[in-house]
Amino acid sequence: MFPDAEFLGLDLYFWMIVAGILAAMIAFRMLAGRVGLSANVFNFSLLCAMVGIGVGYVFAVLFQSWYAYLASGKFEWGVGATFYGGLIGGVAAALALYFGAGRFLFRDRAHIRQFGRMISSVAPCVALAHAFGRIGCLFAGCCYGAPTDSPIGIVMFSAGEWGRRIPVQLFEAVFLFALFAVLLYLLLAKKCEYTASIYLIAYGVWRFAIEYARDDAARGSSGLSFLTPSQLTAILAVIAGTALIFAYKYRLKKIFDSAGGGHGEESAV
Numbered sequence: 477m478f479p480d481a482e483f484l485g486l487d488l489y490f491w492m493i494v495a496g497i498l499a500a501m502i503a504f505r506m507l508a509g510r511v512g513l514s515a516n517v518f519n520f521s522l523l524c525a526m527v528g529i530g531v532g533y534v535f536a537v538l539f540q541s542w543y544a545y546l547a548s549g550k551f552e553w554g555v556g557a558t559f560y561g562g563l564i565g566g567v568a569a570a571l572a573l574y575f576g577a578g579r580f581l582f583r584d585r586a587h588i589r590q591f592g593r594m595i596s597s598v599a600p601c602v603a604l605a606h607a608f609g610r611i612g613c614l615f616a617g618c619c620y621g622a623p624t625d626s627p628i629g630i631v632m633f634s635a636g637e638w639g640r641r642i643p644v645q646l647f648e649a650v651f652l653f654a655l656f657a658v659l660l661y662l663l664l665a666k667k668c669e670y671t672a673s674i675y676l677i678a679y680g681v682w683r684f685a686i687e688y689a690r691d692d693a694a695r696g697s698s699g700l701s702f703l704t705p706s707q708l709t710a711i712l713a714v715i716a717g718t719a720l721i722f723a724y725k726y727r728l729k730k731i732f733d734s735a736g737g738g739h740g741e742e743s744a745v
Contacts, residue, residue: 535564
């Protein structure tokens with residue numbers, strides 16, 4: 477909407493990304509104390525998250541370059557970034573560091589015992605950061621919706637011109653803020669252990685549907701003519717979220733609860 481607007485020499489998209497990361501870190505700090513994460517596990521988790529953000533950005537660009545390659549047959553680096561690519565790469569890197577380095581840092585396996593609480597706290601924070609990011613997309617004029625003359629349309633600069641389009645970025649931001657609130661309620665009021673799964677399933681269903689209102693050809697190709705790249709990944713996210721529920725219920729929870737011999741944790745943050 478305001479692609480040329482800047483603050484301190486940086487565009488509004490950048491500042492929304494920064495705002496999202498800071499908001500997520502603050503939320504994680506508050507939730508960690510409520511769910512009983514020890515200070516050491518919280519600090520280590522935060523370090524893993526920061527590494528995940530850095531690696532995730534590389535994967536976000538890589539995935540978009542791959543989608544563009546499938547559409548054009550020409551691989552170019554830096555043609556954009558996709559959220560799902562960043563999520564997959566970032567989570568993979570953060571978990572690899574969490575379990576890899578955690579094995580040596582936590583001899584009492586506290587990071588294993590507290591993993592369920594940690595990941596349940598992280599899920600709402602991801603939704604919160606993503607919501608700010610979508611506002612950034614609205615400012616930048618990317619991830620735009622189809623042209624429309626309906627009252628729901630807003631005038632924005634996208635595809636190199638001004639026009640009235642469906643503000644899918646704004647709709648996504650509203651949905652993600654609402655999802656953050658729901659996950660927060662489930663975690664704190666209902667002590668729900670499946671917030672990560674609910675996030676994957678809820679956002680996957682939403683993203684699959686909202687893609688029909690998108691109109692940015694720069695998304696590239698999924699390799700399947702009837703699915704956009706994000707729709708294909710959304711299906712995989714729903715499957716992963718569903719599988720995680722059963723894996724946690726019947727296997728992982730027992731592992732987390734029984735890890736280590738002692739249960740003397742450091743005081744929570």
